[in-house]
Amino acid sequence: MNESSLVSGSRLAATLAIATLVAAGVSLFVGYAPLPAADVVGGLMGDEGTAGVIMREIRLPRMLLGLLAGAALGMSGAALQGLLRNPLAEPGVMGIASFASLGAVIAIYFGLSSVFPLALPAIAMLGALIAAGLLSFLSGRDNGVLTLILAGVALANLAAALMALALNLAPNPYAVSEIVFWLLGSLKDRSLHDVVLATPFVVLGLVILASAGRALDALTLGEDAAKSLGIEVASIQRRVTFGVALAVGASVAVTGAIAFVGLIVPHLCRPFVGHLPSRLLLPSAVGGALLVLVADIAVRLVPSGPELMLGVFTSLIGVPFFLWLVFKLRGEMQ
Amino acid sequence: MTALAFENVAVNLAKRTIVSDITLAFEPGELVGVMGPNGSGKSTFMRAAAGLIDAASGAISIFGKPIASWRRNDRGRTVGYLPQGGQVHWPLTVRALVTLGRLPHADRFARASSQDEAAVARAMTACDVAHLADRPVSVLSGGERARALLARALAGDAKILLADEPFAQLDPNHQLHAMEVLQSTARAGALVVVVLHDLSIAARHCSRVILMAQGRIAADGAPAAILSSDNLRKTFGVDAFIGEHGGAPVILPLRRRA
Numbered sequence: 391m392n393e394s395s396l397v398s399g400s401r402l403a404a405t406l407a408i409a410t411l412v413a414a415g416v417s418l419f420v421g422y423a424p425l426p427a428a429d430v431v432g433g434l435m436g437d438e439g440t441a442g443v444i445m446r447e448i449r450l451p452r453m454l455l456g457l458l459a460g461a462a463l464g465m466s467g468a469a470l471q472g473l474l475r476n477p478l479a480e481p482g483v484m485g486i487a488s489f490a491s492l493g494a495v496i497a498i499y500f501g502l503s504s505v506f507p508l509a510l511p512a513i514a515m516l517g518a519l520i521a522a523g524l525l526s527f528l529s530g531r532d533n534g535v536l537t538l539i540l541a542g543v544a545l546a547n548l549a550a551a552l553m554a555l556a557l558n559l560a561p562n563p564y565a566v567s568e569i570v571f572w573l574l575g576s577l578k579d580r581s582l583h584d585v586v587l588a589t590p591f592v593v594l595g596l597v598i599l600a601s602a603g604r605a606l607d608a609l610t611l612g613e614d615a616a617k618s619l620g621i622e623v624a625s626i627q628r629r630v631t632f633g634v635a636l637a638v639g640a641s642v643a644v645t646g647a648i649a650f651v652g653l654i655v656p657h658l659c660r661p662f663v664g665h666l667p668s669r670l671l672l673p674s675a676v677g678g679a680l681l682v683l684v685a686d687i688a689v690r691l692v693p694s695g696p697e698l699m700l701g702v703f704t705s706l707i708g709v710p711f712f713l714w715l716v717f718k719l720r721g722e723m724q
Numbered sequence: 725m726t727a728l729a730f731e732n733v734a735v736n737l738a739k740r741t742i743v744s745d746i747t748l749a750f751e752p753g754e755l756v757g758v759m760g761p762n763g764s765g766k767s768t769f770m771r772a773a774a775g776l777i778d779a780a781s782g783a784i785s786i787f788g789k790p791i792a793s794w795r796r797n798d799r800g801r802t803v804g805y806l807p808q809g810g811q812v813h814w815p816l817t818v819r820a821l822v823t824l825g826r827l828p829h830a831d832r833f834a835r836a837s838s839q840d841e842a843a844v845a846r847a848m849t850a851c852d853v854a855h856l857a858d859r860p861v862s863v864l865s866g867g868e869r870a871r872a873l874l875a876r877a878l879a880g881d882a883k884i885l886l887a888d889e890p891f892a893q894l895d896p897n898h899q900l901h902a903m904e905v906l907q908s909t910a911r912a913g914a915l916v917v918v919v920l921h922d923l924s925i926a927a928r929h930c931s932r933v934i935l936m937a938q939g940r941i942a943a944d945g946a947p948a949a950i951l952s953s954d955n956l957r958k959t960f961g962v963d964a965f966i967g968e969h970g971g972a973p974v975i976l977p978l979r980r981r982a
Contacts, residue, residue: 475813475814604827604830607824607827608824608827609813610812610813610814610816610821610824611807611810611811611812611813611824611876612807612810612811612813614771614774614776614805614807615805615806615807615810615811617774617775617776618774618775618776618800618803618804618805618807619800619824619825619827619828619880620796620797620798620799620800620801620827620828621796621800621827622796660814664816664817664820665814665815665816665820665860666814666816666820667814
């Protein structure tokens with residue numbers, strides 16, 4: 391492949407990985423309880439007492455979930471964009487995350503998650519799978535921007551309507567506010583239990599997506615040429631859909647929907663990897679983790695009274711970015 | 725051994741029969757021009773030959789083996805296909821684009837071997853895009869892009885090359901150049917089947933011409949015999965000037981027949 395983009399591609403991944411490690415470290419030192427550095431380390435190492443509880447039950451899960459959700463969203467965005475050959479594809483924008491949220495709301499609402507913990511990620515993943523499946527079915531052979539966006543808008547609205555229905559029928563105001571807060575997307579007040587619940591599915595999803603790189607490269611030439619190069623297009627559609635559903639479904643189940651990560655990160659990484667879809671997957675995962683960690687540090691540092699929800703924060707950055715991207719694409723298409 | 729064979733093949737798209745009664749055999753080393761009016765089934769024929777759509781009836785075989793029983797990757801290595809109006813969805817560099825043609829040869833991790841790199845360099849030189857190697861496809865002109873896509877198809881070193889209107893956007897110089905590239909590919913022992921509309925180029929360069937009309941084979945044989953004024957009138961509805969220059973035919977459509 392292009393040597394210069396290859397070099398800058400691996401340099402990009404390495405730079406992002408180092409930055410992510412730093413952010414992960416910083417993330418452990420940021421919090422509402424002022425902990426001296428010695429307590430942070432000691433708490434992680436298994437010290438008893440308040441520092442241990444804060445580190446192991448609050449900050450560590452928060453950091454790990456940031457890594458997990460960011461990687462899931464970043465790589466899912468990159469893979470969906472490659473599959474649909476469209477830089478506007480993203481789990482959040484396309485309604486996949488909304489359907490995962492809907493699944494999670496159903497699991498919480500009917501109390502399934504308290505009886506059977508795996509029901510939460512399972513139903514969220516099922517929701518994501520349905521949305522991703524509908525999306526690739528609706529956009530089908532015609533991969534025009536318009537069809538895709540309309541299909542995404544339709545799905546997101548349907549999910550929103552069904553969630554509104556769930557809120558409408560909610561037994562008490564407390565349940566309503568719990569669901570609403572959860573929907574906004576946050577890494578706050580999660581436990582190691584959540585990490586353990588989501589990790590296997592996210593990792594499996596990422597492995598599946600990473601294996602699709604070659605086929606996504608071939609799809610650059612359109613479906614017919616990809617098939618003629620020995621790629622089974624239908625199977626790659628299934629594989630990406632399934633991988634996205636696992637990764638996004640499982641992470642949304644524990645963090646709520648953190649919007650726009652899958653849109654912003656692949657777009658920023660793409661020029662560094664020569665626009666080749668296969669080379670975009672890994673940097674997008676690492677970059678996604680970095681963005682979520684940094685955003686989560688930011689919401690803890692912004693003095694906003696009650697903590698700004700992470701999903702709200704990423705939307706505040708993401709929406710202008712999305713509009714800018716639409717504007718730019720409109721220019722290119724004319 | 726026959727490279728590509730059609731036996732009484734019919735192909736349907738959306739339940740409509742697009743091509744039917746196709747019985748043809750192609751040998752390695754042939755340079756076959758497929759010609760015919762718009763909508764006569766040329767592209768459908770090419771897609772069926774590439775294994776992209778199944779025949780509704782009849783049998784298509786590649787080197788004696790039914791097309792459906794080829795392993796996908798082996799078929800990709802044996803049959804190169806250049807679709808009409810080729811798309812490139814991301815602004816890859818020309819080199820990265822041409823390297824995609826090596827995908828069926830690559831290992832699981834799609835790392836390019838020195839053999840791949842040599843084939844890519846050869847194809848880029850053959851199609852006169854080597855000087856554009858590091859340019860993104862998005863900034864190329866239509867003709868440069870068409871040449872880069874032809875290089876992509878050539879890079880696979882396939883024994884059968886199917887090219888659907890590769891010349892549509894090329895200037896006269898590069899049209900001739902591309903035809904020479906296909907000719908030398910055929911001389912090197914590959915079967916080359918190309919859809920084209922230029923009657924003179926077909927007559928001068930192809931070793932065989934197939935005329936299609938309404939989804940069927942209207943005529944098949946040596947260019948001089950097939951591109952006769954009678955056939956051109958029947959198939960295309962045009963009166964043509966058929967002359968000669970330096971011992972090779974020149975064909976120019978003059979007027980439409982009512």
